[in-house]
Amino acid sequence: xxxxxxxxxxxxxxxxxxxxxxxxxxxxxxxxxxxxxxxxxxxxxxxxxxxxxxxxxxxxxxxxxxxxxxxxxxxxxxxxxxxxxxxxxxxxxxxxxxxxxxxxxxxxxxxxxxxxxxxxxxxxxxxxxxxxxxxxxxxxxxxxxxxxxxxxxxxxxxxxxxxxxxxxxxxxxxxxxxxxxxxxxxxxxxxxxxxxxxxxxxxxxxxxxxxxxxxxxxxxxxxxxxxxxxxxxxxxxxxxxxxxxxxxxxxxxxxxxxxxxxxxxxxxxxxxxxxxxxxxxxxxxxxxxxxxxxxxxxxxxxxxxxxxxxxxxxx
Amino acid sequence: xxxxxxxxxxxxxxxxxxxxxxxxxxxxxxxxxxxxxxxxxxxxxxxxxxxxxxxxxxxxxxxxxxxxxxxxxxxxxxxxxxxxxxxxxxxxxxxxxxxxxxxxxxxxxxxxxxxxxxxxxxxxxxxxxxxxxxxxxxxxxxxxxxxxxxxxxxxxxxxxxxxx
Numbered sequence: 001x002x003x004x005x006x007x008x009x010x011x012x013x014x015x016x017x018x019x020x021x022x023x024x025x026x027x028x029x030x031x032x033x034x035x036x037x038x039x040x041x042x043x044x045x046x047x048x049x050x051x052x053x054x055x056x057x058x059x060x061x062x063x064x065x066x067x068x069x070x071x072x073x074x075x076x077x078x079x080x081x082x083x084x085x086x087x088x089x090x091x092x093x094x095x096x097x098x099x100x101x102x103x104x105x106x107x108x109x110x111x112x113x114x115x116x117x118x119x120x121x122x123x124x125x126x127x128x129x130x131x132x133x134x135x136x137x138x139x140x141x142x143x144x145x146x147x148x149x150x151x152x153x154x155x156x157x158x159x160x161x162x163x164x165x166x167x168x169x170x171x172x173x174x175x176x177x178x179x180x181x182x183x184x185x186x187x188x189x190x191x192x193x194x195x196x197x198x199x200x201x202x203x204x205x206x207x208x209x210x211x212x213x214x215x216x217x218x219x220x221x222x223x224x225x226x227x228x229x230x231x232x233x234x235x236x237x238x239x240x241x242x243x244x245x246x247x248x249x250x251x252x253x254x255x256x257x258x259x260x261x262x263x264x265x266x267x268x269x270x271x272x273x274x275x276x277x278x279x280x281x282x283x284x285x286x287x288x289x290x291x292x293x294x295x296x297x298x299x300x301x302x303x304x305x306x307x308x309x310x311x312x313x314x315x
Numbered sequence: 316x317x318x319x320x321x322x323x324x325x326x327x328x329x330x331x332x333x334x335x336x337x338x339x340x341x342x343x344x345x346x347x348x349x350x351x352x353x354x355x356x357x358x359x360x361x362x363x364x365x366x367x368x369x370x371x372x373x374x375x376x377x378x379x380x381x382x383x384x385x386x387x388x389x390x391x392x393x394x395x396x397x398x399x400x401x402x403x404x405x406x407x408x409x410x411x412x413x414x415x416x417x418x419x420x421x422x423x424x425x426x427x428x429x430x431x432x433x434x435x436x437x438x439x440x441x442x443x444x445x446x447x448x449x450x451x452x453x454x455x456x457x458x459x460x461x462x463x464x465x466x467x468x469x470x471x472x473x474x475x476x477x478x479x
Contacts, residue, residue, distance in 0.1 A: 104367055
């Protein structure tokens with residue numbers, strides 16, 4: 001029975017991410033178009049919302065090309081392990097007060113830890129392509145992802161300290177509205193580090209098309225390529241939901257089913273902000289990226305932690 | 316009960332399969348994949364014993380940290396050589412003997428202490444931290460130093476290889 005439930009949750013998570021990716025791509029096309037003073041998709045369906053129904057079969061039926069010199073087994077199956085962890089990390093998100101698909105005492109740590117499997121998968125897929133540009137992209141992606149894991153974890157730690165628990169449901173239950181101004185810096189750090197973790201612009205140096213073609217997935221086509229894209233959108237959805245739950249109190253001020261709706265609205269706002277950032281700022285340089293992580297974000301996160309510590313002592 | 320047996324079997328299978336790949340393959344990248352599978356199996360075993368915190372930390376530190384470090388080392392050392400990195404050793408039998416000897420030694424030395432100290436299933440991170448930073452502080456810290464020494468040694472070995 002438990003096994004069956006686990007299986008169902010897995011299907012639900014994958015379906016959520018796939019559906020969310022489809023909606024997300026459409027939303028991003030709209031947002032980016034508006035930022036660039038265009039209309040974006042508008043021909044197919046209302047506001048062009050059915051455009052993706054044409055795009056998904058195209059991806060499904062594209063030829064699946066495997067380079068002759070690639071390490072076939074790793075090349076073929078690594079994309080699954082890029083996408084899988086993102087789906088798995090969805091299960092600990094507290095969707096409303098008192099309910100998360102998987103209620104575990106280490107949920108926050110789980111959410112931060114599982115994407116590290118993705119790092120390995122990206123590195124392996126980039127290497128398996130037997131292509132210098134891919135490998136370079138993979139190395140860049142790895143350096144970026146493991147570096148930004150530090151400020152991201154420290155930012156989340158601020159909330160964990162305030163709540164006194166690693167259980168996401170406890171954090172949502174303990175959340176108070178005045179945490180928002182108090183942890184605003186932590187949220188900004190979480191926001192920036194999350195964008196860097198999902199390799200999105202302006203942190204898309206690993207896939208910089210003007211220098212690395214497409215970076216670690218340059219040799220992928222069709223559905224294998226799409227699983228990288230789904231992983232990116234999935235990471236965006238998961239990070240937005242988790243950020244909305246931790247930093248903005250989940251479904252606050254509502255509970256129950258209405259809480260889920262409120263959480264999703266908050267998450268969509270965060271996602272829109274992520275897209276806004278991507279379409280506004282130019283791509284950073286590799287050294288700028290690294291020094292920004294270690295010289296700005298990490299010290300700032302530590303300062304935020306000290307502030308939280310002082311407030312906690314004073315409370 | 317059967318589900319628990321299944322979970323244990325899965326964890327054991329991951330560990331044994333991963334270990335077999337590590338021991339038998341010559342392809343360095345596949346070896347790393349095997350190591351990753353093995354480490355995930357260990358995380359599964361922690362979960363089976365009810366240590367969710369330990370399992371998560373295992374994935375965080377070993378799969379996300381140590382394994383990435385290993386892959387990095389493989390990629391950086393084997394730059395621009397063209398072919399796939401291969402483990403080339405003239406000492407297969409000797410290496411096997413050393414491996415069996417070390418694992419035998421570990422089993423002999425650990426046999427007495429297994430069961431003596433095991434946190435209760437479902438023990439929180441706090442109790443584990445208390446054990447590690449309380450009574451076992453010296454062992455814990457010296458392990459850290461040992462890892463650092465190993466890392467420096469690897470760098471020295473690679474460096475001396477480059478000069479030749």
